[in-house]
Amino acid sequence: MxxxxxxxxxxxxxxxxxxxxxxxxxxxxxxxKATPQCDTVVGVESGDTCLDIAEKFQLSTEFFDSINPNLNCDALFVGQWVCVDGTAN
CATH class of the missing domain: 1.20.5 (Single alpha-helices involved in coiled-coils or other helix-helix interfaces)
Structure with missing residues (x-):
C-alpha cells in the first residue's frame, strides 16, 4: 500500500x-507585445477618414496607425473613438 x-x-x-x-x-x-498608450481620443464625425483625422491633428499616418493598431480605416463609423495623441511602444 x-x-x-x-x-x-x-x-x-x-x-x-x-x-x-x-x-x-x-x-x-x-x-x-507592448501596447500603445493613448492620451487623447476624438469621436469620428460624418465624412471623416483616417487620413483626414491624422492630418487634422498633424500626425503622420505611421504614427496614427501605431497608436490605433486595431482600427479598420475602411470601416470607420460616426462616434467611433480614435486615438490622436499618445505613445506608440
Whole structure:
C-alpha cells in the first residue's frame, strides 16, 4: 500500500513540475507585445477618414496607425473613438 501511495505522490510531483516548467517557459518565449498608450481620443464625425483625422491633428499616418493598431480605416463609423495623441511602444 505504501508503494502505491509513493507512486501517486511521485506522479503528482512530476506533473506539478512539468506544469511549473511549462508556465515559466511560456512567460519567456511568449513575451507580451507592448501596447500603445493613448492620451487623447476624438469621436469620428460624418465624412471623416483616417487620413483626414491624422492630418487634422498633424500626425503622420505611421504614427496614427501605431497608436490605433486595431482600427479598420475602411470601416470607420460616426462616434467611433480614435486615438490622436499618445505613445506608440
Amino acid at each position: 505504501a508503494k502505491a501511495n509513493n507512486r501517486s505522490l511521485n506522479l503528482v510531483l512530476m506533473l506539478s513540475l512539468l506544469i511549473l516548467v511549462s508556465m515559466v517557459e511560456s512567460s519567456f518565449l511568449g513575451a507580451k
